Amino acid sequence: MPEGDTIFRSARALNQALAGHQVTLFETAYAPLASVNDQSPVAGRTIERVESRGKWCLIFFSGDLILVTHMLMSGSWHLYRVGERWRMGRDRMRVVIRTVDWEAVGFNIPVAEFHTARSLERSSQVPKLGPDVLGAEFTVEGGVARLAAYAAERPDAGPGGRAR
Secondary structure (H helix, E strand, O other): OHHHHHHHHHHHHHHHHHHOOOEEEEOOOOHHHHHHHHHOOOOOOEEEEEEEEOOEEEEEEEEEEEEEEEEOOOOOOEEHHHHHHHHOOOHHHHEEEEEEEEEEEEEOOOEEEOOOHHHHHHOOHHHHHHOOOOOOHHHHHHHHHHHHHHHHHHHEEOOOOEEE
């Protein structure tokens, strides 16, 4: 099962390769993603950034479109140079995002949804997560402050968040 650090490293690699580049091809095995792509094509958009939030990977495209994926037990993102042979079979491909130089392929990804910034705030589990402890913006002081605030708000919470 991919853990948070694996997703963090994947998002960082995807961001380094794709951020700032225009999508030349978007392909998916999922009908809901294909439907959104049919109505509002991903090809032609710029990949603004890729980030992780816990076990979620978020790919931000220009025009307020966000691809949100969760790997669960067996999903993974792979990066290939355009034309390079994939290490997994096409039958495991769920999403392909191609730029001039790179091809990001999501294999066996069980959860993949498109969102806008607003729909992500309203309906996803992603915004309910706190700051990513692996993220550059996380500080020890901020983490300690959040823990203190949590303890003050929930004085009956014991280890693991259970009431004593």
